[in-house]
Amino acid sequence: MKKTLLASLVTLTSFAACANEYQSISNASYADNDYDEIVSIGSIYYFDARKALGPYNEFSYINTKSNIGASYSDNEFANTIGVRGEYFFNNFVAGASYNNADSDWGDVDYYEASFGYLFTPDIIARIHYRDSDARGIDGSFYATAQYNLSLNTTDYVGFTASVDEEFDFFSLDTKYYAELGQGRYLTVNLDIDAGDFDHWLLGSNYYFNKGLSVFASVNKSDDIQVGGRYYFNSNWALSGSYGTNLDNDLDYDMYQINLTAQF
Template sequence: MKSFSKINRAMKATLTLPLFLATSAVMAEDYVSFSDAEFVDFTESDAEFFTLGSRYYFDNKTTKGPLKEFDYLNTVSTVYGFVGQVNQPGPNSDVYGLGGDWFIGRFLVGAEHIDNDAFDSSQVRLGYLFAPNFLAKITLLDSDAAADFLLTATYDHDLGNNKYIGFTAEVDDEMDNLTLSSKYFTPLTNGEYLTVTGTIYSSDLVDDSWELSSEYFFNKFSSVGATIGDEEISIMGSHFFNNNISLRAEYTDYDNDLLGESISVSGVYQF
């Protein structure tokens, strides 16, 4: 009887272990606060840009596996702020920003104000969740903006098995500028993940542009990615040293003689 009991326990352990490992491989983490610092150096223009920012969510944001990936559509109330400085030939420029979005049932109310040495801008956002995965909103711009308001629609389609594809469309009130973007997220095998993002910008005022990017996650901690477009090409890498602290670096080659190339380094603390 004792031998049978041992065999029975061993069989249960053998059957349970793969399930435990599979569950651990996609174990999600929850966060409410994100703070970051970023430094960008533009080679040709001899300009540098430094920012400090922080964002707080009033409910948990749950990861999709990778520690930097979340649902495509955010439906959690949030507040944020940032400060920055541009060091360049001539006068330097400081910038400050503060904003937030608040969900009241299905309704969204948001606002943002940005101020720097040359100008300031404000906006108010009003939206409605027609479904948990579909948000439409109007962004009212201040009188100094080129348009009076922007219309935005965002749809997050669940493909099952932790996959999704998201779509966003935005147009101004004059129909002069239209932006269409989409993002696809999927788990691969052995705890790996992949994202593919595409954006098309159409305008009656400036040249149309497009951008395609992809990021490959070796696991939930580390990733590499690349972006190609008609205006720039970039490569990047990101790594979490633990569940809270990460570092990201990116190199960009612009199709613009004034910008030339840029190197950016950023760090994030999230909890």
Template sequence: MKFKLLTAAAILSTSMSVSSNEYQWFSELAYSNIDAGGGLVDALSLEGQYFFDNKKALGPYNEFEYINKVSNIDASYSNIGLGDYYVTQASGEFFVNNFLLGLGLSDDKFGNNPKDFTLGYLFSDNFLVRVDAVDPEEGDTVYNISAAYNHQINATDYIGFTLATDDDTDMVSLSSKYFTHLGDDNYLAAEFSIVDTDVDNYWSLGASYYFNKATSVFASLDDNDLYEIGARHFFDENISLYGAYSSQDDSGFDIDIYTIGLTAQF
């Protein structure tokens, strides 16, 4: 009997270690204090997302594969200025025999109710093409076409690219993310994007360094002199707390944003 109990405990322990870094439900509560040109505004946001199958973390608890291939539903609520402005959103993405079907709905304080539609095809685990249509209540529908490709270097490391444009090719964007295991429990994620429009070009870059699976620091910078620095810590495999500071000085108009957020994933 003792041998059977030990065997069962070993099997259970192995099962938990294999699945402990897999998640299906994600939620986040965030509060921001915004100082825009001397005027203070508070913002609160709440978001939840459920995947119909497990999402496996790539070492750090908040890093996952570049191209999502799991059907999911998402809902969010944001409130800015204690009711001065709010927006609610709900969306879903569903994979059916490699086809991607998506629908999104939103509503804000002013009664704007745009709808989003998505049609895509997963040619392989590493190549996804999709068309996203935004249908506003007034005006023409806007179509965006994108192609995402992931080059898997090894079990954890990858470099991914996404090329996107609108139906008039007035806007073309290229973004990329590189994720690598540096050794021991250290990881690095780096991102870069550039947007080319008829008016101007914009770029942004960012990086996250992981001291271990639970603790990281991050920073970003873009072409509009907007930068952000922050840190995140998971208290266990499910709960994390993060803080961030971002600032922008554009044409003499200063914006400073202090954010604190709590996440849960199971």
């Protein structure tokens, strides 16, 4: 009896220790706006489990786990299918992706390959090459770098910079993650694109606890989105959002629902 009880406690303890670690994350979503309906599914599998920081959908800013993924989306004008993967070996990382877009305007294949180096767990840089069989578009290189600045044992500010080979385009994405105490959390992200087409997006998530949150975003084009996410348990979540544009000339209504499975 004592051995049975001890074995049960060990099993429960092991489950609790691993309850917030995930190797696969899958999403299925449906969106409806004034012009189109969009259905999409996607999944990513990590060869080693990733540990949630607190909220079930928040992880370390820089991923260092080898992974593979696939996605599919369909709307009135096109359907797109894609596969991708990354492999980490020692401090090096190699990645590749393939996407096919079959639309009213043609069938196009997109390819991308990348190679990078993890200088420290907080700094990683990659060189990417992308190409397609679209007429009149040549292959091109671009570079990305990520840096994680730890503010304390829980909070961080993450930066991702990207620049093309001609230095005609530059982007900087930043994310702030903070544990507020009493089981509450906050994230704020600011994404900036500069070059031939300037753009920015500001967004935030507020977590009442690990599984319940609200989020909102706004961008330069006056598109806004508000929504909420609820985890029924540590594995299943449902989220919904509403989006529109503040410019009366571009006014639209977009409703989206998303189901997430994490194991």
